[in-house]
Amino acid sequence: MAKSVLIIATLDTKGPEAAYIRDGLNRLGIRTTVIDTGILGEPLGVVPDISHEELAAIGGLSIQELRNSGTRGRAVEKMRSFVKAKVKELLDAGKVLGAIGIGGAEGSVMSAAALMELPIGIPKLVLSPIASGRHEFGPLVGTSDMFVMHTVIDILGLNHISKTIYDNAVAAMAGLVSHGHELTRPPEGSKYIAVTMLGNTTTSVMALQKELEKSGFEVVTFHANGVGGPAMEDLAEAGQFVGVIDFTPSEIVGTLVGGIHYGGPRRMKRVGPLGIPQILVPACVDFSVHHTTSLSDEIKKRPIYDHNPEFALARCTKDEMSRIGEYFAECANTSRGPIAVAIPTEGFSIPNTPGGVFWDREADALFESSMKAKLDSRIPIHRFAMHANSPEFGVAVAEEFLSLIKSKVA
Numbered sequence: 001m002a003k004s005v006l007i008i009a010t011l012d013t014k015g016p017e018a019a020y021i022r023d024g025l026n027r028l029g030i031r032t033t034v035i036d037t038g039i040l041g042e043p044l045g046v047v048p049d050i051s052h053e054e055l056a057a058i059g060g061l062s063i064q065e066l067r068n069s070g071t072r073g074r075a076v077e078k079m080r081s082f083v084k085a086k087v088k089e090l091l092d093a094g095k096v097l098g099a100i101g102i103g104g105a106e107g108s109v110m111s112a113a114a115l116m117e118l119p120i121g122i123p124k125l126v127l128s129p130i131a132s133g134r135h136e137f138g139p140l141v142g143t144s145d146m147f148v149m150h151t152v153i154d155i156l157g158l159n160h161i162s163k164t165i166y167d168n169a170v171a172a173m174a175g176l177v178s179h180g181h182e183l184t185r186p187p188e189g190s191k192y193i194a195v196t197m198l199g200n201t202t203t204s205v206m207a208l209q210k211e212l213e214k215s216g217f218e219v220v221t222f223h224a225n226g227v228g229g230p231a232m233e234d235l236a237e238a239g240q241f242v243g244v245i246d247f248t249p250s251e252i253v254g255t256l257v258g259g260i261h262y263g264g265p266r267r268m269k270r271v272g273p274l275g276i277p278q279i280l281v282p283a284c285v286d287f288s289v290h291h292t293t294s295l296s297d298e299i300k301k302r303p304i305y306d307h308n309p310e311f312a313l314a315r316c317t318k319d320e321m322s323r324i325g326e327y328f329a330e331c332a333n334t335s336r337g338p339i340a341v342a343i344p345t346e347g348f349s350i351p352n353t354p355g356g357v358f359w360d361r362e363a364d365a366l367f368e369s370s371m372k373a374k375l376d377s378r379i380p381i382h383r384f385a386m387h388a389n390s391p392e393f394g395v396a397v398a399e400e401f402l403s404l405i406k407s408k409v410a
Contacts (some may be wrong), residue, residue, distance in 0.1 A: 001141030004031035005123075005173060006090070006099040008083060008111040011036040011052075016045035016104050017155050021100060022046070024170035030098070032179060033090075037083050038065055038108050039075050039335050040407060044343055049093055055082040070098035072106075080110045087114040091122075091136040098177050100169065109139045116142040120235075121182035123147070127169055129154050140338035143231035144286065148171065186240055191217045193401070194232045194241045196224040196248040199307070200349045200389060201283045205247055207394030224248040224284070227259040229238075233270040243277040245401055252327055257320050259288035260311075268327075272334035275403040279397055280332055280341050282367060283388040285324050286348040286358055287313040303358055313351065313358075321363045331377045338404040341381045343368060344388040353387060 005025055009018040011034075022032045023050045036048035037055065056066045059082050069075040090096050101111025101303065108128035116126040125147040126140050132150045140148050149172075151165050158166075186192055193212060197205040204356060209219040220241070222228035229251040236244055251263025263300055289300060303315040332341060352358040372381065382400055386393040 002031055003095055003097040004179065005097050006033050006035055006087065006114075007102070008035045008037060008087075008099065008114055009100040009102040010038040010107040010110075011046055012038035012041035012049055013044070013109060016158055017162070018102055020163070021047040021102070021166050022157055023171055024167060026172065026281060028170070028174045030174060033095075035083065035086065037079050037107065039063070039072075039079055050086060052079075055079060055086060058082040058085050060201045062374035076106045076110060076310035080113050083110060083114040084117055088117045089099070089297065091118060098120060098173055099125070100173060101126045101128075101156060103128055104268075112140045112142070112146065113192070114367035115146060118145045118177060119183060120145050121180065121184075122217065123173055123176035123180055125169060125173055125176075127151050127155070130139050137225070141227070143227055143234050144366040147176075176401050192241050193217050193219050193243050194222060194236060195219050195245045196229055196232060197234070198224050198248050198250060198284055201248045202389070204283075204389045204397075207391035208245070208247070208398045209394075210393045211398035213399070216279055224250050224261065224263075225289075226251055226254055226263055229263045229267055233267070236274060236276070241276065242402065243405065244271045245281070245397060246271070247279075247280045247281045247346060247397065248283045249280065249331075250287070250289075251330070253288050253320075254283055255317060256323055257288045258326055259290050259314070269334050272339070273336055275335075275337035277338040277401065278335055278340075279401045279404065280328070280339070281397060282328060282341075282343060282348055282371075282386070284334050284349050285328070285367065286316055286321065286352050286360075286364065289313055303351075304383060305357050313349075315358045316363065318360075318363045318366050321367040322370040325367040326374050328367075329371045329374035329376075332379055333374070334408065337378070338407055339379055340400055340404060341371075342377070342378060342393075342400055343381060344386050344390075344393050345384045346385060346387040346390075348388050349387055357392075382405060 007018050007022055025032050033049045035050040036043055036052045038052050053063050056063045065076055086381045099115050101115050103111055118124050121259045127149050131148045153161055222232040249268055251261050251267050253261035290312050299314045305313040307313050347353045384396050
């Protein structure tokens with residue numbers, strides 16, 4: 001099998017649409033491999049290259065046994081794992097040129113999960129009617145460079161509107177295949193530094209960036225919104241960086257307290273074992289992030305900062321700051337390389353300033369004392385009488401990082 005663009009769909013309901021996209025790509029000289037993730041019925045209007053029976057066999061099941069999983073959700077979950085395994089197998093065999101996932105709710109989630117197995121740079125496009133509104137985009141994107149196209153109308157039948165959407169999807173994939181490229185290892189001699197940031201730390205990170213550039217380093221920033229931090233860790237594990245400055249690890253608040261900036265249970269625990277230099281900064285660990293339309297009654301009782309019309313920030317309580325400090329130390333202790341903690345003592349975020357809605361030195365002091373109590377004694381703590389979002393603090397953190405780099409070289 002030559003390299004091809006995978007087309008993944010539940011062919012028992014999306015067969016004609018998959019065939020239309022396949023034919024469009026074939027007319028442009030692009031090979032395709034159609035994969036059937038349908039569970040309930042047989043393919044409609046198209047013969048798959050990889051059948052749902054073949055996918056079910058990956059889990060040692062027949063398609064009938066898969067259908068009898070108990071609930072639709074369980075069957076979908078199993079099929080999702082099977083198609084992920086198949087895409088990974090094709091990738092490892094060097095057979096993947098790109099991939100398109102087609103589906104409604106279950107179909108797009110299954111195909112997107114499989115597309116996330118592909119590394120950055122391999123074209124991946126999800127076509128779905130749920131790629132809009134207030135739906136969660138995590139299941140469609142993950143930490144990948146996914147293209148998500150809203151189909152506007154549901155995927156049921158070919159008509160003037162749907163064909164326009166599919167034709168443009170085919171054109172997009174053809175362009176990506178012809179002119180894009182996969183992410184490679186960093187060029188020899190490059191010095192990329194990963195840095196996490198939010199709007200609450202942009203000013204300081206910009207100053208940090210300029211300071212590091214003076215020494216020949218290139219800063220790669222990640223928006224710490226629940227996806228940026230884990231994506232940074234993915235790329236760190238892939239060997240893209242010579243060091244990490246986790247300037248804004250606020251996603252650990254989402255993990256411990258709640259909110260939409262959820263980094264997951266491994267956030268801040270993946271870079272340390274790599275042994276590369278790290279600076280950890282507790283910027284923005286003083287609040288959780290919530291949609292303005294879904295604030296709970298408990299959250300409404302807290303100090304609230306209106307970040308923008310869509311997102312509200314809620315101050316963490318003293319107890320929460322203590323727990324966050326302990327977790328911060330637990331994560332820092334995983335480090336096997338040069339590491340330091342840099343603490344801005346004049347506030348962790350923009351609303352955390354004297355007179356600001358989040359100003360609570362007792363709560364921040366609890367973070368610091370709890371962190372110190374759990375932190376490995378080998379890890380130095382540097383305190384700066386500066387605000388987390390001041391240019392001076394950004395420069396100070398850059399200088400600390402340069403010192404770590406020098407110590408590693410020495």
